[in-house]
Amino acid sequence: MGKQKFYVVWAGREPGVYDNWSDCEEQILNFPGARYKGFSSAAEAAAAFREGEGSTEDLGSFLIAAADHRESIPHTPAYMSNPDIDKDAWAVDASCQGNPGIMEYKGVEVATGRVIFRMGPFAQGTNNIGEFLAIVHALAEMRRRNDWHNIYSDSKTAMAWIRNRQVKTQLKPTKENARLFELMGRALVWIRSNSWPVKIMKWQTDLWGEIPADFGRK
Secondary structure, X not given: OOOOOEEEEEEOOOOEEEOOHHHHHHHHOOOOOOEEEEEOOHHHHHHHHHOOOOOOOHHHHHHHHHOOOOOOOOOOOHHHHOOOOOOOOEEEEEEEEEXXXXXXXXXXXXXXXXXXXXXXXXXEEOHHHHHHHHXXXXXXXXXXXXXXXXXXXXXXXXXXXXXXXXXXXXXXXXOOOHHHHHHHHHHHHHHHHOOOOOOEEEOOHHHHOOOOOOOOOO
16 A cells, blocks of 8 residues: 555645545646645645745735836825724725626725735636735735735625635636636635734725725726
């Protein structure tokens, strides 16, 4: 009988560490852009998973390619007069034209509306996936800068995915959205390998109006 192997799935239906090939194969079979590797011990596999195929900052280094994108707004936002809003926070949002459809997301400074990052468009995405990636992108960017802020999102679903460190999407992987699924896999590796000293808070749209990162396409 051969020695047991352990498998790390970095990009697949459910990234993680598996103690048998059958379970690993379920995550990668017919999954575009799947990335996985076998290891001889559970400890070695766990360490490799935590390191995110080389670095726990892997997601950040991939996403922050867009971090130099900057936009500014010509006026002071109306919500700045509301004492209940954390003005030092960042806000994130996504836009998806269709379901699935063309998706993009961004993060902005609440105090100024200045765009910190903007990613997309991605083919065959969903709004929930965009909202999830936007939160993870904000966290990765804050860790890169070592400059932490609370985060506002108007998506209860994305906040639950972050809280549970698990994505529950009905979207199926295709050739067209392979990059998006790869990104989701890397995002899961990142949030399972990192912690953050900030709150992810619900933007109260009914009371405060549209979230500062809104794309204005409703």
